[in-house]
Amino acid sequence: MKIKLIAIGKTDEAFLEEGIQKYLKRLKHYHQVEFTIIPDIKQGGKFTADKLKEEEGKLILQKVQEGDHLILLDEKGKNFTSSEFAGFLQKKLNAVTTNLVFVIGGAFGFSPAVYERANDKISLSKMTFSHQMVRLFFTEQLYRGFTILRGEKYHHD
Ligand SMILES: C[S@@+](CC[C@H](N)C(=O)[O-])C[C@H]1O[C@@H](n2cnc3c(N)ncnc32)[C@H](O)[C@@H]1O
Numbered sequence: 586m587k588i589k590l591i592a593i594g595k596t597d598e599a600f601l602e603e604g605i606q607k608y609l610k611r612l613k614h615y616h617q618v619e620f621t622i623i624p625d626i627k628q629g630g631k632f633t634a635d636k637l638k639e640e641e642g643k644l645i646l647q648k649v650q651e652g653d654h655l656i657l658l659d660e661k662g663k664n665f666t667s668s669e670f671a672g673f674l675q676k677k678l679n680a681v682t683t684n685l686v687f688v689i690g691g692a693f694g695f696s697p698a699v700y701e702r703a704n705d706k707i708s709l710s711k712m713t714f715s716h717q718m719v720r721l722f723f724t725e726q727l728y729r730g731f732t733i734l735r736g737e738k739y740h741h742d
């Protein structure tokens with residue numbers, strides 16, 4: 586089973602890309618994690634927010650295979666401490682036999698179709714972050730989660 590992380594649009598800041606790559610590299614020691622970027626919709630700036638979410642949603646759902654366990658990163662999702670998130674991750678690793686797919690929405694979030702397909706919604710904070718920054722925050726939290734599960738000295742409660 587792979588862990589997949591999907592985001593919309595190229596990471597636009599070198600300082601974010603550097604951090605994301607740093608945690609993806611560290612994650613290799615724990616699990617197979619695949620990061621996929623869905624290219625921005627051409628002329629998307631001319632779309633309404635709802636239309637853009639709908640088109641992005643179609644592309645997101647094309648990447649999700651039948652049976653995949655789809656978890657949305659969403660500011661209105663379940664809130665965890667990092668240790669609780671590690672527990673959530675462990676439960677998914679035990680129970681899910683298909684891919685575990687985490688998705689970060691586009692600048693306006695997700696379409697109703699994506700919400701409908703989702704198995705879980707998790708939040709990193711009640712605050713809203715840019716979809717660019719969430720990539721870095723989440724890869725770090727995923728890494729932190731694995732270190733907690735292994736009892737390594739990275740996280741200190
Ligand atoms: C700028 S936010 C979208 C905000 C909002 N839904 C809207 O109406 O515009 C872009 C994406 O970043 C992710 N995101 C932002 N803040 C988050 C948080 N606190 N926890 C988890 N994901 C977050 C979500 O995937 C969200 O769809």
